[in-house]
Amino acid sequence: MRWLILIVALVVAGLVGTAFGWQWVFAPLLAYALLKWSIASLRVLVTDAKHDVEESKAAPVGTDERILFWCEECGTEVLLLVRGTSRAPSHCGQRMNERTEILN
Numbered sequence: 001m002r003w004l005i006l007i008v009a010l011v012v013a014g015l016v017g018t019a020f021g022w023q024w025v026f027a028p029l030l031a032y033a034l035l036k037w038s039i040a041s042l043r044v045l046v047t048d049a050k051h052d053v054e055e056s057k058a059a060p061v062g063t064d065e066r067i068l069f070w071c072e073e074c075g076t077e078v079l080l081l082v083r084g085t086s087r088a089p090s091h092c093g094q095r096m097n098e099r100t101e102i103l104n
């Protein structure tokens, strides 16, 4: 059944293309491809955001160790009191390195 629809679509596209010009065949195909690409790009952003929220729920809170981040480029150190995501913060255009200190 699927191949029959494809054959009918190709025949109709051929008839329209030869009768009215091929821009009437390729412009809708291009528009459809751009629409699919745009929706897929937006969907990636949404799934990324959901992934970040799930990671932050899994992060441990209130342990007796603290996590410092330091920048390899300039030496800046950051102590995060509340950690939103498990991803390291950025400094000097790159991800900071993680160092865990165990409190006495």
Ligand SMILES: [Zn+2]
Residues within 6 Å of the ligand: 071, 072, 073, 074, 075, 076, 091, 092
């Ligand atoms: Zn830096």
